[in-house]
Amino acid sequence: MHSLEKNRNEKTSVDQVGDHTNSPHDIAVAELINASGHIQEVDRNFGLVSLTGYGLVSGNVWPGLGGTILVAIFNGGPPGTIYEFVAASIFYFMITACIAEFASAIPSTAGVYHWASVTPGKRYGRVIGYYAGYWNYLGWMLASASVCAVVGNVCVQMYGVTHPEYTSKPWHVFLGYIIMLWRSCLFVCYANKLIPHLSTIGIFFIIAVQDTASDAFVWKDWVADLGYPDGFVFLAGMLNGAYAIGTPDLVCHLAEEIPRPHVNVPKAMGLQMGIGFLSGFAYLIAILYTINDFDALSSSTFPVAEIYAQATGSRAGTIGLLFLILVVFVLGSVGGNITVGRGLWTLARDGATPFSGFLSRVSPARGMPLNATVASAVLNTLLACVYLGSTPAFSALASAFVLLTTASYTAAILPNLLTGRKNIRFGPFHMKGWLGFAVNGIACTYMIVFFVIFCFPYYLPTNAKTMNYSSVIFGGSTIIITAWYFLGGKKGYTGPQTIGGKVYEADLIKKVAMVVPKV
Secondary structure, eight states: OOOHHHHHHSOOEESSOOGGGGOOOEEOOSOOBOTTSSBOOSOOOOOHHHHHHHHHHHHOHHHHHHHTHHHHHTTBHHHHHHHHHHHHHHHHHHHHHHHHHHHHHOOOTTTHHHHHHHTTOHHHHHHHHHHHHHHHHHHHHHHHHHHHHHHHHHHHHHHHHHOTTOOOOHHHHHHHHHHHHHHHHHHHHHOGGGHHHHHHHHHHHHHSOOOOOOOOSOSSOOBOOSSSOHHHHHHHHHHHHHHHHOOTTGGGGGGGGSSSHHHHHHHHHHHHHHHHHHHHHHHHHHHHHHOOOHHHHHHOSSHHHHHHHHHHSSHHHHHHHHHHHHHHHHHHHHHHHHHHHHHHHHHHHTTOSTTHHHHTOOBTTTTBOHHHHHHHHHHHHHHHHHHHHOHHHHHHHHHTHHHHHHHHHHHHHHHHHHTTTOSSBOOSSOOOTHHHHHHHHHHHHHHHHHHHHTTSOSSSSOOTTTOOOHHHHHHHHHHHHHHHIIIIIHHHOOOOOOOBOOEEGGGTSSEEOOOOOOO
16 A cells, blocks of 8 residues: 555646546556555446446346335335335435535545545544445445345246245245355456446346336325324335435445546436436336235235236236346346445455455456455355345344445535535535535435434334344444454554545546556
């Protein structure tokens, strides 16, 4: 790792973006520093379209809505499902604007981990960034595990459609989970250059899927019997929308793999959230209009399959629609492996993890953090064992995704607001004056309030089996993170240093020839 002072002394940055920014030529240099303050080690294989595709496929808004549709319907019926999704999306658009502003200033693969290290200032940034980095990494680890589990579940559902006598077992889903996880991991490791093309193809499956619809009571018949007042049911129900749309930092984890990230990453974030909302909204309306037997849906082992069966009236049609969901989640599993691998790598290169020297290595031959990606897949395999042992325990883990990622966003945005937005040098996308303070304030208020709401039990009365354990998982994770910090993490941990305001030469070129450091 190279010190910040050495980086400053090297003339590797430019103040203005010139005509050479789109140069496709390879540049071979030993020490070319990017916006993260580190040597550029990974190839920039992505473009705006493929990065947007990566965000859409990995964020998978409409498949995520389909996967939680039964839970969502209990929070107000069809109208509650729609309006809660819209409300959650509005707030996440504001969170996205805050994060896009950071990404434009400091387009680093570290994402919120880097920004949370800068916005609080030098005194507190190192510690706050450490927690933000781990919260974000663990959140995405749980999201990746959830996607793999969904793939296993969809495969089981497709089989169950044609075999009514079939009874699903946890090990059936576990097997699909493991196959999906390691297939995706190997693809990320050995076909890194194909991933942008795969992401581009995935756009079709996101925006082209719609069902036929028939008239029904979708917009006004409120249904909720959860033991809470209707107003609280609506607020708590926004969790389902947040679970589907709440991935605004996704594309930031590839900021060092696209030219001109200070411009392209914020654009990709806007496109991802906009297209994701529109496709999710259209999908939600379509499937809600197709439901004609709520009793059958409530008692079904496979809710999505039951909805599709009611929509198409045939087994072939049901399997066809389930196959489209399967394709999106298969592509999303690849994206999940990318995100967690890059997340662990950025923590390791700053010395925040055990075995940081090993985990921070980038494979020169493959142009990606191989060790960190495989290590994350191993951790994901352990989560799969939780699913095999207890499906409710795994569901509780997966539900903590929103809390962990929300905490990481808050750790970056709230200090920026409290310090008067003075500790970061903004880039081309900058919410100037009162607008920046207003958007930051609304985003933080939403995240803090709903962090508490999302910890409440799903319904009343509750017991040990039906309790919401998200807060326990978040608290336990934070205790483990803290323990590592004091037992060994803080000794070699430096934290990100660059504070924005520069466009680095390494951020303007398409490809950097790898240089293997001497040991």
